[in-house]
Amino acid sequence: NYILKRAEKMGFCFGVKEAVELAETIKSDQKVYMLGMLVHNEQVIEQLKSKGLIVVTEEEVLEGRDEIREGDSVIIRAHGTIKKIYEILNQKNVRMYDVACIFVKRSREELMNHEKDGYKIIFVGDEFHPEVRGIISFGYDVKVVKDFDELKKLEFKESEKYYILAQTTLNKNLYKEMTKYIENRYENCKVGNTICGATYERQKAVEKLSAEVDVMLIIGGKHSSNTKKLYNISKEINEKSYLIQTYKDLDFKWFEKGNKIGITAGASTPDEIVEKIESILLGGRCNG
Numbered sequence: 001n002y003i004l005k006r007a008e009k010m011g012f013c014f015g016v017k018e019a020v021e022l023a024e025t026i027k028s029d030q031k032v033y034m035l036g037m038l039v040h041n042e043q044v045i046e047q048l049k050s051k052g053l054i055v056v057t058e059e060e061v062l063e064g065r066d067e068i069r070e071g072d073s074v075i076i077r078a079h080g081t082i083k084k085i086y087e088i089l090n091q092k093n094v095r096m097y098d099v100a101c102i103f104v105k106r107s108r109e110e111l112m113n114h115e116k117d118g119y120k121i122i123f124v125g126d127e128f129h130p131e132v133r134g135i136i137s138f139g140y141d142v143k144v145v146k147d148f149d150e151l152k153k154l155e156f157k158e159s160e161k162y163y164i165l166a167q168t169t170l171n172k173n174l175y176k177e178m179t180k181y182i183e184n185r186y187e188n189c190k191v192g193n194t195i196c197g198a199t200y201e202r203q204k205a206v207e208k209l210s211a212e213v214d215v216m217l218i219i220g221g222k223h224s225s226n227t228k229k230l231y232n233i234s235k236e237i238n239e240k241s242y243l244i245q246t247y248k249d250l251d252f253k254w255f256e257k258g259n260k261i262g263i264t265a266g267a268s269t270p271d272e273i274v275e276k277i278e279s280i281l282l283g284g285r286c287n288g
């Protein structure tokens with residue numbers, strides 16, 4: 001009834017894959033905690049909880065309301081966490097499994113090194129996102145701007161030098177435009193390349209596919225920032241773009257007979273969720 005086509009790059013990135021695989025294999029006689037949502041996908045979290053893993057929030061740890069004891073295991077998610085929490089966990093003598101993605105670790109290091117070298121840091125991203133909160137906590141005086149408008153309002157001093165970096169999931173084209181804007185006005189600007197390759201590949205692939213199909217489905221968790229960005233890119237190109245978490249959100253009114261349906265998924269969306277949606281679409285009915 002429908003023709004399905006997957007984006008060339010989609011779904012679990014290596015950072016998320018590593019985090020989930022580790023969480024599934026930790027063996028301990030003591031409690032195993034995940035700090036925050038290990039990945040931004042509720043189905044994955046529920047599955048891990050059913051295996052006995054416990055979610056503890058950053059706030060609980062910061063405010064001392066957690067029950068983490070010496071010898072317990074704590075997994076630091078792919079987004080990393082804030083400096084203070086690393087310090088608290090070290091003091092508690094826990095077994096820390098830090099699966100912060102290499103792109104996140106690299107951003108952190110670049111930020112610290114440039115601050116040490118006297119640069120003023122400008123970070124493009126969402127200051128409330130866990131990745132951003134974590135990275136900027138390693139700096140002293142980081143200015144976060146969420147979009148182009150905010151960036152244009154910044155005052156740059158000729159006497160200062162600036163280092164610009166971005167949330168790993170930022171739209172690469174937008175970042176290019178923003179950094180060009182600054183570079184054209186101020187000489188003392190250095191641009192960091194901190195957008196992750198997996199994000200960029202997925203954005204490119206959705207750009208291509210959404211132009212080829214009648215309807216585009218973007219599958220991912222509602223907290224997943226990279227999924228939202230895939231959706232935004234797709235929506236600009238193809239009006240009939242829909243963001244869904246699972247097959248339960250499918251609405252057959254979106255499709256017409258013989259439609260070509262494009263499918264992509266965020267970096268924290270497991271393939272089983274995508275496969276389930278595909279099988280329902282191929283079966284032509286929602287049996288959930």
Ligand code: F3S
Pocket residue numbers: 013014015016078079101102103104168196197198199226267
């Ligand atoms: Fe890392 Fe990029 Fe995935 S930052 S966790 S590889 S989306």
